[in-house]
Each structure stands twice: as structure tokens, then as C-alpha cells.
Amino acid sequence: MTATEILFWFLSILALFSALMVLISKNPVHSVLWLIVVFFAISGHYILLNAQFLTIVNLIVYAGAIMVLFLFVIMLMNLNSNTEPQRNSLIKLAGVIGGCLLLTVMVSAVRSAGEVSNNRALMNEGDIGLIQNLGKILFTQYVVPFELSSVLFLSAMVGAVVIGKKE
Amino acid sequence: MITLTNRAKPVDRKPMTFLESIYLWNIFKGMMITLKHFFKKKVTIQYPEQKRSFSPVFRGVQILNRDEEGRERCTACGLCALACPAEAITMEAAERMPGEETLYREEKYAAKYEINMLRCIFCGFCEEACPKDAIYLSETFAPAAYNRKNFIYNKQDLLIPDPKTQPEEFAQAQGLRELSKKKNN
Amino acid sequence: MPIQYYIILASALFCIGVVGVLIRRNAIIIFMCIELMLNSVNLMLVAFSKMHYGLGSADNKIVAVNIGTDAQLFVFFIMVVAAAEVSVGLAIIVMMYRNVHSTDVNFLNRLKN
């Protein structure tokens, strides 16, 4: 076991456990906090894959902005475990079984794909994830999508304001 | 409009310009004022060590006066109790026995003299009403106490020390009366 | 790290997201599960990008500089879209809460009839 492997297993288990806790927690605020832990674990994976830019963007965008918005909305509505609507257990069971089946299909697909399983993801090396390389590509090859996404952002902002406004 | 001083400025309700609305210049002016105060002389009085002198018209806790020979001046006439708007003063009169001439100045004296400091409003009417110069408002305040009983001052608390037998305490009492020591032990 | 570990981890996260969408009734939690699914896809994309980079650099050192960057930029764009989506989606949920005083998706079936 190298340090990287230990970290990989730790982060994976943390991610899966907290993703499960997102589902299990009755209180929406707890769900949000567990989801933040998932995002941290995924950011940790990005660090292991030497994708530093994505690590930090993931933290800023997801943990720093999106989840704050979620938390904000939940606090504004004052939701807690008492007001939480529950599905009946039959539907829950059906959902869990469906999810497990999906997972089984995916895992078996991966196992049967022989050529992929020989490949490895490079850890701790390869500097394509560094901000300098990504920036160069982003502002040359991908400059049109980049500008389009900024337009998308602007329209989303306007849309949110229009929807949220009291008439 | 007639103004009291020529410093009054009419309220201006113009909408702010952009430069005004980022507040920078005004904040800078305000900060210069606080900086000026930063280097000013401090007005703090270090209380238990330093004490601030009372104003000459300060009306503090009452004292019962004695004459030059150390006799009590009060004759228990009751004018102070009558003048008192808060009804804080009660007294009982007694007649002077032979042999007590060194203690009391007149033939009648106050056997019991109480002022309820919780009622007293320190208006000074008792001092004005007294025909014998027996009650004065001193230049100190009534100290804090833990229960109500201690705020009812009796004659022993109010009388200033005898100038003949206790000249030092008398001199001190003319300045400040240390009631706190007596009351809170 | 073998790539299938990442694939399995990402698909497990994705399935947890799917289950969450199926079993919860709170619109906000459902929304969060969608974010979880997006994130699992992101993780997979980054892992694949590093895999391709590794393969490319083994074949040819000179071309290898940019191999795999597009996957990471895709992740970046997914994050952009997710942020936009959240701002609109949460505005919708707030509006819904204002109208029906609940975030239960079962109250949202009024278009049926």
C-alpha cells in the first residue's frame, strides 16, 4: 500500500458513505452538510489525479457557492425533519432495488470490458490539470463555448431574478 | 425660519451623485476626525485612585451638624420632615435632662432621627427648612448596600463627629463623609 | 490506480444519486441528488482524462502535452452549467414553496388533470 492508495481508498469510502448519508438523513440541513463532505472527497480525488484547477473550482463552485445556496433556501423555508415528506416504504424499496440493479449492470459492463481494465489513470503526475495548460486551451480552442457559457450564466441569472420576483 | 445658531443647515434631500454614493470622501473625512481624537488628551479619571471633585452646588447625602462645642444643633422641630416632598425623614423628640447640656444645644433634641435614603430625592428642602442650621447636604453620595435596611440612616450615621473629642474625624467629615465603612460592616 | 476502480466508484455514486431521486419526495433533496450524479460523472471524466494522457504520453512524448485536457474542460463546463441550473432551479423551488407551502414533489402533479 502506498500513500496514494491509502488516500484513494479513504476518499472513496468517505465519498460513498457520505453520499449514503445524504439519502438517509431525515433533516435536509444534514443532507446538505453530507453532500458537502462528498464534494470534498471528490476534490480530494482530483488532487490525487493532479487536477488542481478542477479541485479548486470544485471547491469554490460546489462547496462554496452551490451548497451555500441550497443551505440558504432550506434555512429560508425553515425545513426540518418534522416537515420532511416521506414516501411509503414500498416505493422506497422499489427505488433501492432499481438503483442496485443499475449498479450491477454498470459494474458487470466494466468487468466485461477487458481492454479498459488494463489501463490506469495517472496519479500525481502529468501536468494537464494545471491551470496554465487548461487556461491556454480554454482561451484558444474552447473560446466559443466559454463565451457561450457566460451568456448561459447571464441568462440563468436574469431568469432566476425574474422567477424569484414577487409580482 | 429663525435659527438659534448660525450653524444650522437645512436638510438637503437631493439624490446622491455617483461619487457621493460610494461614500469615499465622507468616510475619509470621518476617519480624519477619529484620528485626531486618537492623539487627543484622554479625559479618563482613574476612579478609585483619582476622584473627581464635586461641583459646589452638588447635593449629596445629609449630615446632622454640631455646634463649635460639639453639641447637637437639632431641636426636633420637624420642619425638615414637613418640608420633605418624599417623606423620607422621621424623628422622635425628647427633652434634655439636666447634665446633658454638653450634648444638646437646646432643651429639646431628636432622640431618633432617620432618613430613608431610598426615598430621599436630594432636593435640599430640609436644609432650607431648618431654622437651626442642623441639617446639611454634604458633598458625597449614599453608598450602595446589599439590603434595604441599610439604607435607612439613623442618627449615628448622620451625625458628624464631635469636633472636641474627635477633631481629626470632624475635619475629615467636613470634606467627605465616609458612610460606607460604617454601614456595610 | 486502475481505471475500473474509478469507474466503479463513479457509478456507485451515480446510482446513489438515482436512488435518491427515486425515494425522496423533497424537491431540494432530489435536486441535490442530481448534483451528486453530475459530480460522479465529473470524477469519471477526470479519471479518463488522466488515463488518456497516460496512454498518449506512453506512445508519443511530443503530442502528449494536450491529450486529455478536453475532458477536464468538459468538467469545467459541466460545473458552469450546474451553477446556472442551480440558480434557476432553486428560484423555481422557492416560487413553488411560496405557492403551495411545501417542497413535496407530489404536490406538483397539478398539470395532470
Add this chain to the structure above:
Amino acid sequence: MINLLAIDWLLLLEKLILIAIVILASLFIAMYETYAERKIAAFMQDRIGPNRAGPLGILQPLADGMKLFFKEEIIPNSSNKILFVLGPSLAMLTAMMTCAVVPWGGDINLFGRTISLQIADVNIGILYVFAIVSLGIYGVMIGGWSSNNKYSLLAALRGASQVISYELAMGLSLIALLMMSGSLSLKTIVAQQMQTHWNVLYQPLGFLIFFVCALAECNRTPFDLSEAENELNMGYHQEYSSMKLGFYLFAEYVNMFISSAIMATLFFGGYDIPFFNESAHTDWGNWLALLGIACFMLKIAIFIFLFMWIRWTVPRFRYDQLMNLGWKKLIPLALANMLITGAVILWLKK
């Protein structure tokens, strides 16, 4: 892949010692910031401030800390217990995490090793600071929500929206700076400023916007809406007592220290000694590094004084004024600053 045995243990030890020193130093400085705050407040109000504990009152922070420690700890019955404890610890954690990327000084030589006085020189330094700052709001939000108190909740919501709004302007004001430096690493930015001039000379507007946003991010007056005493009863930490309250207050002071350090690093040359050519005096060795640290601390102290000076001068903004300032004034200004900087850089390159 790194093998466990192949880790440079000496480097690890060195970094651990550095982390310990930095954390202790920032706690110590935060402690004396409370003292400085009281003294400066007093001086600006023509008083003399605390002067009983020790000579000139310099033991006052210890006394305050002791008091907080010995106070009764109250956890409200209807609060969410776990989150109630988590809130202040998160606030403290995020406050302390930022100091990892600040370069505290140049290199020093000890026992034949060259030790860099920076915990981690990551090439995404500024973005890391941003990430941690944006996480800092969780302490406030969780604390405010879990107290189960209307005032705390209102304050937490206010604080969250304030921090999110001002983060935008902060980021935009920094983009102009990054366009000039071309690097996100704080150490590189300092090195560049050592060779040329301080960034504040090129980016005065950017600095001003950054400074205002830093005030807002630290919840300092005039932007302390989330802890407004007279409107919200102390704000989000109303239900807190004892050392948990102390953590919140302490985190605020640590934040102030760190943001002063960041500002000094980005705009005022970090550990650069003004009007002094370091590269000509490399033979001074460790003394040069120590002088640099002293200079850096001096700059930080000036910023902290500025923070306090503003606190005791400017009254609190109204909530709509705060949002107006953030969205309608600072963000357009920052955008304009960015455009102008970009245009000038293009023009100079031609």
C-alpha cells in the same frame, strides 16, 4: 507513486514545525488584536482603555480568555446539538486554514537546510484562499441555524448573502492583478513585486475594492450586519456562550489577521523591505529574512489598525445599502478596472 518510506521525513518535520509556529503565532496575534481593538476604540473615544491587568493592561487578553473558559457552557435545549458544536469549530478551522499559502518571509538557513517560510507554495494560491474564504460562511450559517433562534437565523442568512455578494467583487478585482502578474502563486507575486514596484501603484482601484470586500468578508464594521448588536441581539452567535462564543470571536480576529496578510502580500509586496534592494545584500543571510518578516508583520499591523480605525469611525450600513454597494457599485467598478487593465496591458505589449 510515493512509497511511505520514501517520504522526505525531514521536510515533513520542517513543515509540521512551521505549521505549529504559524498557528500559534496567528492565535497569539488574534489574542492581542482584541487588546488592540479595545485600546484603539478607547483612544478614539478619548478614553484610555484597559490598563488594570499588567502594565498598560497587556495581560487583559489572558484575563478575557480565562473568563471565557470558566463561564458556564450553555447548549440550548431545542438546538441541534451536533451542529451547534460544529459551527464554531468550522469557523475556527476555515479561519486557520488560509494561512497555509501565505509566504511569511524569504528562505532561511538552519542546520544546513534551506527552509522556505511558507507552508505550501501551491500554484493555485489565490484560488485556494478564495475557496477557503467561501467555505468560511458555513461556520456562520450552521451556528445561526442550529441555535434555533429567529435572530440567529436572520443574521446567518444576512451574513451568507453578504459574503456571497462581496466574493464576486473581490474575485473580479483580483483578476486585474492576476493579468499583470500572470501567476496565482503568492510567492511568485511577491517576488515580482520585489523586482519592480508594489502592485498597489498599478492597481489602486483594485486594492480599494479588495479592501472593502475584505471588510465585508471578515464581518467587520461597516459590514457587520450578521452580528448587529442593536438589530439582531448579537446576531448569529446569540445563543453561544463560554469558549464556543470565544471561538467565533477569535475566528473573526484570525480572519482579520489573515486577510491583512493577504492584502499585504498581494498589493504591498509581502515581505519586501521598502526602499531597499534585497538582492544586493544576500550576504546578510538569515538576518535579511528576519528583517523581511518584521517588515511583513509591520504591514499587517498597519492593516489591522486600518480595520479597527474604520470600525470605530464608520457606522453600520443598512442592508439595502450594503447590497447596492456590492452589486451596483463595486462589481461594475471592478469590471471597469479589469477592462482598463486588460486594454493597457495589450497596448503596452504592442
